[in-house]
Amino acid sequence: MRPRSQPHGRCRVLFFVVIVVFLLLRVQPGAASALATFAMAKAGDTTVICGLLPSSSSPLLLDLNCTAMAGVAHEKQETYPSTHPFSALAGGEDFLCAVGPSSVRADAVDMRWWELSPKNSTAGHGGKGSSKRVYLGPPLRALASSGYRVCGVMAGGELHCWRWHGKLAIPAELRFVSVAVGKGFVCAIVDGEAAGTPVRCFGNEEDEDAGKVLDAVRDAPRGGSYDVVAAHGKRACALSTGGGISCWGADAPSLGCDNNGTSGGGYAALALGEGGVCGLRTNGTIRCFGAASPPPGDLAGLQYIDVQAQGDEFCGVLMANYSLVCWGGHGHGGDAGLGITTSRVVFDRVLPGPCAPMSTCQCGVLPGSANLCPAGRCICVDCAFELNIAVPKPASLPPAPNPNRKKNIIWIIIAASGFLVLLLASQLALFLCCRRRRRERRRKEDENNDLGALQSLMMPRLGSSRSKGPGSIVEHFTLDTLRASTDGFDDERRIGSGSFGSVYRGTLPDGREVAIKRAEDHAKKSSSSAAKPARRRDRETAFNSELVALARANHKNIVCLLGCCAEAGERALVYEFMVNGTLHDQLHDRTPMAAPVLSWRGRLAIALDAARGIEYMHVYAVPPIIHRDVKSANILLDETWTAKIADFGLSSVLDPAGDCNEDNNNNNGADGGNNDLQQQQRERPVYTGGTVGYMDPEYYRLQHLTDKSDVYSFGVVLLELMSGCRVVQRYAESVTPKNVVEFAVPCILADDVARVLDPRLPAPGANEAEALAYVGYLAADCVGPVGCERPSMTEVVDALERALAACSTAPVSRSGTARRVLSRSGTDQFDLTDTD
Numbered sequence: 001m002r003p004r005s006q007p008h009g010r011c012r013v014l015f016f017v018v019i020v021v022f023l024l025l026r027v028q029p030g031a032a033s034a035l036a037t038f039a040m041a042k043a044g045d046t047t048v049i050c051g052l053l054p055s056s057s058s059p060l061l062l063d064l065n066c067t068a069m070a071g072v073a074h075e076k077q078e079t080y081p082s083t084h085p086f087s088a089l090a091g092g093e094d095f096l097c098a099v100g101p102s103s104v105r106a107d108a109v110d111m112r113w114w115e116l117s118p119k120n121s122t123a124g125h126g127g128k129g130s131s132k133r134v135y136l137g138p139p140l141r142a143l144a145s146s147g148y149r150v151c152g153v154m155a156g157g158e159l160h161c162w163r164w165h166g167k168l169a170i171p172a173e174l175r176f177v178s179v180a181v182g183k184g185f186v187c188a189i190v191d192g193e194a195a196g197t198p199v200r201c202f203g204n205e206e207d208e209d210a211g212k213v214l215d216a217v218r219d220a221p222r223g224g225s226y227d228v229v230a231a232h233g234k235r236a237c238a239l240s241t242g243g244g245i246s247c248w249g250a251d252a253p254s255l256g257c258d259n260n261g262t263s264g265g266g267y268a269a270l271a272l273g274e275g276g277v278c279g280l281r282t283n284g285t286i287r288c289f290g291a292a293s294p295p296p297g298d299l300a301g302l303q304y305i306d307v308q309a310q311g312d313e314f315c316g317v318l319m320a321n322y323s324l325v326c327w328g329g330h331g332h333g334g335d336a337g338l339g340i341t342t343s344r345v346v347f348d349r350v351l352p353g354p355c356a357p358m359s360t361c362q363c364g365v366l367p368g369s370a371n372l373c374p375a376g377r378c379i380c381v382d383c384a385f386e387l388n389i390a391v392p393k394p395a396s397l398p399p400a401p402n403p404n405r406k407k408n409i410i411w412i413i414i415a416a417s418g419f420l421v422l423l424l425a426s427q428l429a430l431f432l433c434c435r436r437r438r439r440e441r442r443r444k445e446d447e448n449n450d451l452g453a454l455q456s457l458m459m460p461r462l463g464s465s466r467s468k469g470p471g472s473i474v475e476h477f478t479l480d481t482l483r484a485s486t487d488g489f490d491d492e493r494r495i496g497s498g499s500f501g502s503v504y505r506g507t508l509p510d511g512r513e514v515a516i517k518r519a520e521d522h523a524k525k526s527s528s529s530a531a532k533p534a535r536r537r538d539r540e541t542a543f544n545s546e547l548v549a550l551a552r553a554n555h556k557n558i559v560c561l562l563g564c565c566a567e568a569g570e571r572a573l574v575y576e577f578m579v580n581g582t583l584h585d586q587l588h589d590r591t592p593m594a595a596p597v598l599s600w601r602g603r604l605a606i607a608l609d610a611a612r613g614i615e616y617m618h619v620y621a622v623p624p625i626i627h628r629d630v631k632s633a634n635i636l637l638d639e640t641w642t643a644k645i646a647d648f649g650l651s652s653v654l655d656p657a658g659d660c661n662e663d664n665n666n667n668n669g670a671d672g673g674n675n676d677l678q679q680q681q682r683e684r685p686v687y688t689g690g691t692v693g694y695m696d697p698e699y700y701r702l703q704h705l706t707d708k709s710d711v712y713s714f715g716v717v718l719l720e721l722m723s724g725c726r727v728v729q730r731y732a733e734s735v736t737p738k739n740v741v742e743f744a745v746p747c748i749l750a751d752d753v754a755r756v757l758d759p760r761l762p763a764p765g766a767n768e769a770e771a772l773a774y775v776g777y778l779a780a781d782c783v784g785p786v787g788c789e790r791p792s793m794t795e796v797v798d799a800l801e802r803a804l805a806a807c808s809t810a811p812v813s814r815s816g817t818a819r820r821v822l823s824r825s826g827t828d829q830f831d832l833t834d835t836d
Contacts, residue, residue, distance in 0.1 A: 034142030034153070034178045035099075037351040038317065038324055040310035041091025043068070043116040047313055050089055050096055051324055051350040053079075054372060062086065062372075064098060067346055069313075069326070087354055090145040091310070097150055099140055111135040111152075111162075134162050146181040146231060153179050157191050166204040174200065182231035182249070185216050187238070189226050196225035199238045216249035227384075230272040232309065237277050243267050243384075245279055245289075253277050253290025268384035273309035273328070280307045282385050284319055293328030299344060305352045305366070305382075315346065322352045353379040474551055475563030479570050482506065482516055489518060496582070498647050500542035505577060514562060515578065519543055519571035542649035543571040549617075549625050549648040557613030559636055559646040578644065580637035583610075583717075587632060588726055596641045598761060600768045601807045603721045604775065608800040609643035610635050614714060615793040617645070618707045626652045626705055630713035631694045631727075632720055650689040652705060693727035693739055698787050708787035714796065715782025719744045722776060724758030741783050748776040771803040778803075 038051035047069045055061035056079075064086055067077040086100035087109075094116045102108040112131040135152070142153035151161040157175025161168065168186065176188040177197070185203040203217040216234050224246075228239035235249030243266015247253055253276040269280040276290025284303025288294040293314065295302070304316040313329035324347040352366060355373035361380035369379035485506035486493045496503040501519040508514055519539050543566075550561035550573075565572040580586065583606060586597045596602035610630075617625040627634075628650040636646045690700075696712035699705055719740045720727060730737045744756045753776045757764070764772055778799045784790050791799070 034144075035088040035140070035354045036143070036306065036308065037087075037089060037353055038306075038308070038315065038347075039089035039091035039096060039145075040308055040313065040315055041096050041116060042093045042310060044094075047310060047329070048091065048096065048116055049315060049324070049326065049346050050091065051347050052086060052089065053347055053350055062351055064089075065347060066096070069346075088140070088143055090143050090150055092145040092150065093147050095145075095148060095150075097134070097143075097145065099135075099143060099152075102136060104136065108137055109135075109139050111140075111150075135160075142176070142178050144179045144181045144231075147183055149181050149186075151179050151181050151186050151188075153177065153188070159186070159188055161186060164204070168202045168204060170202050176200075178227070178229055180229040180231035180236060182216060182236055183233050185231070185234075185236075187216075187220060187229050187231055187236050189229055189238075196223065197227060197241065198223055199226050199229055201236065219248035221246050221248070228268075228270055230270040230277070232272040232274065235272070237270055237272050239267050239270050239279070243282065245270065245277070247272075247277065253292070255289045266384070268382055269307055271307040271309040271314055273314060274312040278307055278309065278314055280304055280316070284385065286316065288314075295325075296327050296344075299325060299327060317350060317352050319352075322349050323347060324350045351379075356380055474547075474561055475574075477563045477565045477572070477574055479565055479567050479572075481509065482518075482565055482572055482574070485509075485514070486516060498649060500539050500546075500571075500649050506574075512562075513577040515575045517546075517573045517575070539571065543573070545651050546573060546648040548653070549651045552621060553617070553625075555613060555616040555620075556642065557609045557644050558616065559644045575646070576638075578636035578646075579639040580641060582633050583635040583637060583643065583721075584632035586637065587720065587724060593760070594641075600761060600764050600772060601804065602641070604771065604800060604804045604807060606635070606637070606641070606643045607718055607721055607775075608797065608804055610645060610717065611714060611793060611797045611800055613643070613645035614710055615797050618710070618793050623653050624707065626707055627710050627713075628652060628705070629690050629694070630710050630717065631691050632717055633691075635717070696787065697785065706787055707793070708790045711782050711790045711793060711796065712787070714793070715779045715790075716741060718775060718779035718782065719756075722753075722758065722772065722779070723756050724760055744776075745780050745783060748780050768807050771806040774806070775800070775803050 038049070041048040041050070048066055049069060050064060050066040052062045053065045055063045062085065063079050065077065065079050086098040088099040090097050096114045096116060097111050099109055099111045102110045104110070110133050113134045114131045138155045140152040141155055141157075144151055149161060149164050151159065151164075153159055153176045157177070159170055159174075159176050159179060161181075175191040177191045178189040180187045185201055187199055187201040190198050190200055199220050201217040201220040216231075216236060220236070221238065225241045226238045227241050230237050233250070235247065235252045237245055237247040237252075239245055245255055245267060247255060253272075255277075266282050267279040268282050271278045271280075273292050276288055276292025278286050278288040278292050278294070280286055284305075285301065286295055286304055286307060291312075292309075293312070294300060295314075295316070303319040305319050305322075307314060307316040309315075311329060313326060315324060315326040317324055323345055325344045326346055327344060351372055352369065355369075355377040356379070358365065358370070358376060358378045361378065363383035363385075364381040366379045366381055370377075373379065483489065485508050486504040489502075489504055493504045493506065494502050495505050495515070498517045501517055504516045504518065506514050506516045519542075547561070547564055550559070553561075559578070560576040561573060562576060563574040565574070580594070586594060590597075592598075596606070614627065614630065617627060625648070627645065627648065629647060630645070634645065634647040636644050638644065690696075690709075690713070694713040694716045696709040699709040699712075716727060716739075719725075723740060723744055725731075725740050725743065727740050728737050729740075731743055747753065747755045751773075753773045754769075756776065757772065778791070778796065781789075781791055782796065
């Protein structure tokens with residue numbers, strides 16, 4: 001192995017230095033998010049706690065869960081699946097509101113409102129349809145509620161309140177970043193660097209208790225800089241950017257002499273309750289003032305991410321496992337309930353904060369949060385937890401002040417800053433230089449690999465070979481030729497996408513119409529440099545898999561590979577052009593549908609062609625090929641409507657599953673040794689790949705790949721052809737989307753195939769109805785839950801040939817002549833019976 005060059009090691013050291021300097025130079029971070037993902041509300045004397053939890057149906061969805069607390073136990077808990085996604089919650093007296101992306105406008109959000117009552121105190125009061133939309137507009141950057149009011153700060157900084165009786169005199173020119181709602185007043189933090197970030201409070205003069213409202217408004221701190229504000233009743237508290245707490249208004253809680261938390265850092269968040277306030281310190285622990293109950297027992301020393309209050313009850317999200325725990329108040333045992341541990345955990349795991357683009361996280365990402373958010377998004381760490389660390393005071397008195405000391409310090413800071421900037425610039429220049437050399441070296445290695453790894457499958461550039469078959473070679477096209485044939489890979493030439501890139505229609509210099517699949521290096525668009533090598537390997541693996549599989553294939557029902565291109569890091573495959581596109585487009589996107597797809601016989605002929613292509617891969621290819629991504633979008637149709645299997649980017653060259661009989665385990669001698677070897681090859685784990693809806697559940701669950709996984713996927717295609725339904729869609733009798741297997745198989749097994757058939761086609765004749773019922777049972781056998789019990793593709797081809805023949809059989813008179821009757825099982829043989 002060649003030793004690493006010295007410049008490569010220097011690049012890593014310089015990169016580390018650059019990162020350290022960047023961290024040293026980083027200054028004041030942004031404030032904490034003002035959107036909460038759990039909420040506390042009141043319904044009479046009952047506390048209702050709601051949170052966004054990972055959905056049981058998919059780890060990438062969130063369900064709204066609510067539980068009502070009574071005594072020391074959960075009175076009821078209800079789950080509302082993600083039919084409408086939410087990203088933030090807020091609660092008050094007898095209401096809950098949730099904000100999420102709008103289904104009406106792509107650039108907007110909406111807020112829905114549920115009325116709560118003591119008798120039915122979860123968000124489901126009145127049923128799931130009882131919610132109403134109270135806001136539809138630009139995204140919100142902050143949301144707060146109290147009493148029966150709720151206020152939000154829009155993306156542009158405008159402050160807006162809902163269900164507010166009377167008027168709030170808020171100057172139109174002010175813009176805000178955070179908001180808190182009290183009883184008859186609202187406090188918000190002004191957005192503005194020139195004037196700092198002061199707190200401004202606005203009251204409702206028509207409130208029944210206007211005097212105390214005006215006190216809360218009048219006593220708000222003047223000047224200063226704040227980033228968090230909280231309110232409850234007639235009082236409010238704010239958190240300064242230095243980490244100190246200030247409270248004002250009627251019955252404001254006493255903060256003592258340690259309101260800036262010098263023993264554990266400053267504060268990052270506040271929760272103001274009935275009798276006091278709890279502050280979340282920058283080390284993650286919670287400290288409470290006034291009559292507020294601190295976390296009891298073993299919850300006291302734990303670290304938290306967020307904290308909220310409702311009355312005299314408090315809840316927080318644990319940093320260790322994102323569970324939601326509550327304490328204080330009669331609903332959680334109060335002082336008498338300190339020994340009851342189970343009553344404190346409301347939800348085992350909640351979304352700990354709003355999801356945001358990963359590129360916006362200035363101070364890191366919460367561990368595991370990318371698994372709770374959509375792709376490319378995560379939950380950011382509040383920068384206050386990272387930087388607001390208190391510095392201990394010196395034990396001795398400082399020396400006498402020097403009148404020139406301030407000027408000296410300024411010049412020292414300027415000199416140090418200039419030195420750091422020059423150091424950063426020089427290290428950055430060296431880093432870019434090293435990266436350029438590394439890319440050049442990688443490019444040369446890629447070119448060498450292109451010529452070496454694929455030499456056995458490609459011809460010289462000037463020659464060509466059109467022969468196909470095992471061991472045949474394919475034509476090597478230059479990148480310039482492919483660019484010229486597609487007008488530089490123009491978007492107007494783009495006709496679809498495949499397993500590893502986009503597909504373009506091109507015209508070669510000799511006049512041949514071709515389809516060119518060009519690998520797209522998605523790693524170039526990734527914001528994470530760590531993802532680039534993995535995505536480059538995935539692209540290379542998909543390209544090689546398809547090239548190896550199609551170079552060996554020679555069948556009229558498998559798309560023909562004409563050639564490939566592998567130069568300058570580019571990867572492209574050239575196929576015959578299929579005039580009529582994909583089966584998926586013909587079934588779901590073409591209006592009106594073409595004649596061959598508008599007849600039952602035409603659809604069965606397409607299914608038979610595709611089945612023959614898959615049978616060739618399983619039985620006649622050497623070694624056998626498992627496609628792993630059989631679906632209607634990978635079944636192409638040529639000018640004569642012959643169906644061909646395409647897209648082998650996920651294919652695996654493995655031994656088929658073999659028979660499922662116990663006789664396979666009874667072999668001995670030399671044959672037994674071969675079977676042991678084959679068994680080891682079959683059980684070799686492969687990474688799960690495929691398309692949702694078509695993927696074999698047994699393969700997805702056990703990651704054990706056999707040829708019966710392709711049989712399952714083809715069975716889904718058969719149901720798609722019979723029903724005309726998309727693989728996953730919402731049916732009339734269901735609220736949530738269903739797979740076509742869930743819809744069609746129960747009807748078929750109940751001998752109600754007519755209910756499954758595509759209503760866009762004419763009603764089938766007698767012979768067609770018999771054939772379609774037969775194909776329905778064949779599809780049900782293919783999508784069976786146990787792989788070993790599914791038919792082989794040879795049996796599937798035989799059954800479809802019989803069904804297609806039955807469609808063309810003329811009716812037989814009842815004169816005693818025998819007629820063919822198709823069996824009700826896709827794997828049984830023809831029965832020959834006398835109908836008279």
